[in-house]
Amino acid sequence: AIERTLSIIKPDAVAKNVIGQIYSRFETAGLKIVAARMVQLSRAEAEGFYAVHSARPFFNDLVTFMISGPVMVSALEGDNAVLAHRDLMGATDPKKAEKGTIRADFADSIDANAVHGSDAVEAAAIEIAYFFPALSVYSR
Numbered sequence: 001a002i003e004r005t006l007s008i009i010k011p012d013a014v015a016k017n018v019i020g021q022i023y024s025r026f027e028t029a030g031l032k033i034v035a036a037r038m039v040q041l042s043r044a045e046a047e048g049f050y051a052v053h054s055a056r057p058f059f060n061d062l063v064t065f066m067i068s069g070p071v072m073v074s075a076l077e078g079d080n081a082v083l084a085h086r087d088l089m090g091a092t093d094p095k096k097a098e099k100g101t102i103r104a105d106f107a108d109s110i111d112a113n114a115v116h117g118s119d120a121v122e123a124a125a126i127e128i129a130y131f132f133p134a135l136s137v138y139s140r
């Protein structure tokens with residue numbers, strides 16, 4: 001089914017100047033960028049985005065990292081987009097990520113892991129709405 005998913009290129013990957021290389025992987029895999037913006041998140045915005053993780057021991061480090069520089073936030077659309085995007089990213093911990101995945105190629109640690117992607121269609125709808133008003137998502 002055609003789905004949408006939220007992608008965040010994190011501060012480490014933005015700093016490495018690999019937004020284009022990551023976008024190219026999305027497009028090559030048949031995912032269309034249907035919304036995009038670069039944003040320097042405030043602490044409150046990052047905490048709100050990651051609210052599901054607020055009780056986890058890594059929450060504070062995660063939020064501090066996510067506000068350390070601008071991120072590139074995109075909505076992607078395509079067949080089976082949530083899983084397709086997760087496959088492109090690879091495992092959360094880059095040490096465990098398969099060769100050829102974004103995290104294996106561009107990430108340094110489980111915190112500085114280059115990209116975020118929605119883990120389910122329901123989460124994707126919430127995450128896309130967090131960053132983009134419906135009228136700013138250009139299905140095509």
Ligand code: CMP
Nearest residue numbers: 053058062092110111112113115116117
């Ligand atoms: P992300 O997909 O953005 O979702 C939450 C983030 O928390 C995750 O990627 C990692 O960067 C970070 N994180 C740090 N430690 C852990 C952990 N032990 N398990 C899961 N995520 C972690």
